[in-house]
Ligand SMILES: Nc1ncnc2c1ncn2[C@@H]1O[C@H](COP(=O)(O)OP(=O)(O)OP(=O)(O)O)[C@@H](O)[C@H]1O
């Protein structure tokens with residue numbers, strides 16, 4: 001289990017962006033982390049993977065433990081060795097390298113013996129990547145680049161996979177494919193923290209979800225509970241509101257204000 005407790009994150013020594021975030025990812029589960037732009041979702045992932053420092057950020061309070069062992073203070077590659085991998089927002093694949101070179105880059109902590117075996121396993125699952133293994137990754141479609149980013153993260157054989165908005169900018173059919181892929185990876189025994197703005201997809205694959213806003217967790221519950229939540233329906237699922245194109249700020253919701261008082 002990943003356990004984040006009372007996490008505070010500050011950038012440039014002054015800007016407080018996470019204000020006491022607590023969340024859990026039980027072993028074997030998919031947990032969704034939802035929330036509007038700037039809520040702090042990516043900052044939470046950076047804290048977990050030890051990548052805040054390169055963004056001039058730091059954890060100023062709280063703890064992050066995996067199976068009871070503290071991750072805070074470890075370097076990025078040590079955290080990978082503990083079994084945590086991520087596919088970053090914006091995909092961040094190496095566009096000038098081939099598909100296969102990208103996958104090899106994800107395996108930098110694995111033994112050579114595993115690499116060939118893992119590549120073949122991926123090529124069975126991601127047929128489209130097999131066909132394009134010698135192609136420059138920059139020429140892949142958006143959906144294929146996302147798949148490559150996820151496949152690359154899996155090359156380190158993680159127990160916990162962190163995905164930052166894998167559906168971003170993809171067509172609905174491709175989003176459905178990504179959702180299916182996430183489910184399959186989870187069925188192979190990998191726990192997943194899924195950061196998304198696409199709540200419909202995320203709550204379909206996750207067992208539990210958290211909604212963040214302005215550096216705090218404002219709602220959490222099972223996926224079934226969250227799907228029934230009026231605010232989530234209005235702001236994320238496009239019911240009763242202006243639809244997905246014009247999401248209002250979460251802060252505008254009366255119900256949300258009420259909850260916020262109740263939570264704080
Ligand atoms: N390197 C940085 N230096 C200073 N402030 C930052 C830095 N990175 C992010 N922030 C700020 O921290 C806050 C949280 O940003 P973060 O990227 O974690 O949010 P997010 O929920 O991932 O948003 P999005 O949905 O847009 O990806 C924002 O106000 C953002 O401007």
Ligand SMILES: [Mg+2]
Nearest residue numbers: 041042043089
């Ligand atoms: Mg983000």
